[in-house]
Amino acid sequence: MASDVVPWPADLAHAYRAAGCWRGESLGAQLWRWADDHPDRVAVADDTRRLTYRELAVLADRLAEGLDRLGLRRGDSALVQLPNTWEFVVVLLACLRADVAPVMMLPPHRESELGAIGAHVDARAVIVPGMWRSYDHEALAHRVLPRLADKARVLVCGEPRREASARLGDLLEPAPGDDAAQRRERLDVRAPTGAEVAVFLLSGGTTAVPKVIARTHDDYAYNIRCAVAACAFDARTVYLAALPAGHNFPLANPGILGTLAAGGRVVMVGSPRPDAVFAAIEAERVTVTAAVPAVVLRWMDAAAATRHDLSSLRYVQVGGSMLSPDVAARIRPALGCGLQQVYGMAEGLICYTRPDATDEVATMTQGAPISAYDELLVVDRDGTPVPPGGIGELLTRGPYTPRGYYRAPQQNAESFTTDGWYRTGDLVRITAAGHVVVCGRVKDLINRGGEKISAGEIEQLLQELPEVAEVAAVAVPDPMVGERVCAVVRLHPERSLTLTAVRAFLTARGVAAFKAPEHLVVVDQLPHTPVGKPDKARLRALVSATLSDA
Structure with missing residues (x-):
C-alpha cells in the first residue's frame, strides 16, 4: 500500500517533522489518551445510545x-x-x-x-x-x-x-x-507509523467514479490539530454531525475526530432535515454544526416556525460550494448564531473564517489557510501567477495536502504539477489580508459564443433574490452560440419567479447581458450529490427533458 502513495519530497518531509507538523504517531494511538484524560465524559451520542x-x-x-x-x-x-x-x-x-x-x-x-x-x-x-x-x-x-x-x-x-x-x-x-x-x-x-495510510477519502470532483485520496496518519493528524485550533474547539464543544460522516468536512475538519481530540461531545444525526437537526440541537445543547449551502438554506427557511430551542448554537460552519454574501449575512438573524465559512477539499487545503472574524470577513470571504505551512498560488490559464488580488486558478501544496491520488498516475499528471502543486480547479482571488474568496470553478464554465461564464457567479448572485431558496446554473446546448445559461431554481413556498425578473435583477446588478440566464426551470427539489452539492449531471438531463417538452 505504501508504495502506491505519492511521497512528499524527502527534504520537505524532514522539514515538516522538524517543525513538529508530523509527529510520527498513529491516529488510533490517541484514542486511549483521550479516554485516560476524561474516561466518564460522554464522547458520542445518537438517538439510541451514549458512549463515554x-x-x-x-x-x-x-x-x-x-x-x-x-x-x-x-x-x-x-x-x-x-x-x-x-x-x-x-x-x-x-x-x-x-x-x-x-x-x-x-x-x-x-x-x-x-x-x-x-x-x-x-x-x-x-x-x-x-x-x-x-x-x-x-x-x-x-x-x-x-x-x-x-x-x-x-x-x-x-x-x-x-x-x-x-x-x-x-x-x-x-x-x-x-x-x-x-x-x-x-x-x-x-x-x-505516521507515514502509513490512515484513511482513504474520496474526491468531490466531477469524474464518474470518485478518485481515491490516501491520507497518512502524519498529515491527517496535523490537519485535525490545525482545524481544532482555527475553530476554537475545546471540551465544551458539542458538535452535531448532520452531513454524511464519511465526507472529509464532518469527519475531520474539525468534525468528529477534531471534537474527540478536543475532549468535546459528538452528536450523530441520521439526516440534515431541519426537524431532525433542530431536535438534536435542543436535546444535546449543540454548540456547532456544519452544512453545505443547500442545507443551511433549508434550516433558515424552517427556523422561523420551529418550536425547538436553538439558543445553544454558537455558530454554523458552511462550505462545500459557493455561498452568496447576502445569504451569509442572513444566517445570524435566521438561526441566531454566528457563521464560519469553510473552503477546502479532501485533497488537503482547508481555509476558515475564524469564529471572531468581523462580519465583513465572515460574509464576504471563505477565510484563511489553517496552517502557516500551507502554500497558495493563483495562476492564469497559462500557469502564470496573476497580480495580487487577481482572479485565477488556485494551486496549493503543504504538509497535509498529498502529492497525488492513490494509484492514479494518469490523473496525477493532470491534477498535480511537476513540482507538487495541486490544481484545485477553483477560481479564487486572495485579499490583501490573506483571505480566500472563491469565484467559481475553472471547468464549471458555460461557453456562450466564446464568452466564458462562471456558473458559480450566476448562482451566487441569484441566491440574493428573495424568491429563490436554492439555485444551480447549467449549460444548455445551442446550435447558434454553443451553450446558453439555464437557471434551475427551487422557490420559497408561495413565491413565483419569471425569467424576465431574473434578467432584470442581474441587469440592475450591473452584470453583463451575455451572462444572464436565457432559460429558467423551476423545480420542487434540486437533485444533489452525496455530499450535498447540486448534481450538475442530473440537472443537465432534467433541463434537457424539460425544455424539449416545452
Missing part, C-alpha cells in the same frame, strides 16, 4: 481485534458505508487501531462506486448497515464482493440476513476473560 470516552475506547479495541479474527491484517483496507450513528465512530476508530485503512464511502453509493473503488484499493471487507432507508446494503455488499480482494468479508451493523455475513454486534461483545488493558497493550504494540 472509556466505553468508546473499549468498544473500538474489541472491534479492532475482531477485524483481525475476520482475516483483516495490518495494511489492509475496508469499505465503510455507514450512516451517521454511534457505530460509525466505533468502526472508524477500530480501523485506525487495527491499522486497517477505512475507505470512506457514502450511503448513496451503489455497485459502480463500491465495486470500482473496492477493486482499486484491494478492499478486504465491506462494512454496511444492513437495511437503511428501505435499501438493502447487505445485498449490495455481497454483489460487490466478487470485485474485491480474495476472501473479502461483509460485516453488517444490525441483523444479517445472510449466513456469509458477519454481525458487528458479535464483535463488540466481551469475550470470556475479556481484559481491556491487555488488549490495549497488544494493539499499541502494532500501531502503525
Whole structure:
C-alpha cells in the first residue's frame, strides 16, 4: 500500500517533522489518551445510545481485534458505508487501531462506486448497515464482493440476513476473560507509523467514479490539530454531525475526530432535515454544526416556525460550494448564531473564517489557510501567477495536502504539477489580508459564443433574490452560440419567479447581458450529490427533458 502513495519530497518531509507538523504517531494511538484524560465524559451520542470516552475506547479495541479474527491484517483496507450513528465512530476508530485503512464511502453509493473503488484499493471487507432507508446494503455488499480482494468479508451493523455475513454486534461483545488493558497493550504494540495510510477519502470532483485520496496518519493528524485550533474547539464543544460522516468536512475538519481530540461531545444525526437537526440541537445543547449551502438554506427557511430551542448554537460552519454574501449575512438573524465559512477539499487545503472574524470577513470571504505551512498560488490559464488580488486558478501544496491520488498516475499528471502543486480547479482571488474568496470553478464554465461564464457567479448572485431558496446554473446546448445559461431554481413556498425578473435583477446588478440566464426551470427539489452539492449531471438531463417538452 505504501508504495502506491505519492511521497512528499524527502527534504520537505524532514522539514515538516522538524517543525513538529508530523509527529510520527498513529491516529488510533490517541484514542486511549483521550479516554485516560476524561474516561466518564460522554464522547458520542445518537438517538439510541451514549458512549463515554472509556466505553468508546473499549468498544473500538474489541472491534479492532475482531477485524483481525475476520482475516483483516495490518495494511489492509475496508469499505465503510455507514450512516451517521454511534457505530460509525466505533468502526472508524477500530480501523485506525487495527491499522486497517477505512475507505470512506457514502450511503448513496451503489455497485459502480463500491465495486470500482473496492477493486482499486484491494478492499478486504465491506462494512454496511444492513437495511437503511428501505435499501438493502447487505445485498449490495455481497454483489460487490466478487470485485474485491480474495476472501473479502461483509460485516453488517444490525441483523444479517445472510449466513456469509458477519454481525458487528458479535464483535463488540466481551469475550470470556475479556481484559481491556491487555488488549490495549497488544494493539499499541502494532500501531502503525505516521507515514502509513490512515484513511482513504474520496474526491468531490466531477469524474464518474470518485478518485481515491490516501491520507497518512502524519498529515491527517496535523490537519485535525490545525482545524481544532482555527475553530476554537475545546471540551465544551458539542458538535452535531448532520452531513454524511464519511465526507472529509464532518469527519475531520474539525468534525468528529477534531471534537474527540478536543475532549468535546459528538452528536450523530441520521439526516440534515431541519426537524431532525433542530431536535438534536435542543436535546444535546449543540454548540456547532456544519452544512453545505443547500442545507443551511433549508434550516433558515424552517427556523422561523420551529418550536425547538436553538439558543445553544454558537455558530454554523458552511462550505462545500459557493455561498452568496447576502445569504451569509442572513444566517445570524435566521438561526441566531454566528457563521464560519469553510473552503477546502479532501485533497488537503482547508481555509476558515475564524469564529471572531468581523462580519465583513465572515460574509464576504471563505477565510484563511489553517496552517502557516500551507502554500497558495493563483495562476492564469497559462500557469502564470496573476497580480495580487487577481482572479485565477488556485494551486496549493503543504504538509497535509498529498502529492497525488492513490494509484492514479494518469490523473496525477493532470491534477498535480511537476513540482507538487495541486490544481484545485477553483477560481479564487486572495485579499490583501490573506483571505480566500472563491469565484467559481475553472471547468464549471458555460461557453456562450466564446464568452466564458462562471456558473458559480450566476448562482451566487441569484441566491440574493428573495424568491429563490436554492439555485444551480447549467449549460444548455445551442446550435447558434454553443451553450446558453439555464437557471434551475427551487422557490420559497408561495413565491413565483419569471425569467424576465431574473434578467432584470442581474441587469440592475450591473452584470453583463451575455451572462444572464436565457432559460429558467423551476423545480420542487434540486437533485444533489452525496455530499450535498447540486448534481450538475442530473440537472443537465432534467433541463434537457424539460425544455424539449416545452
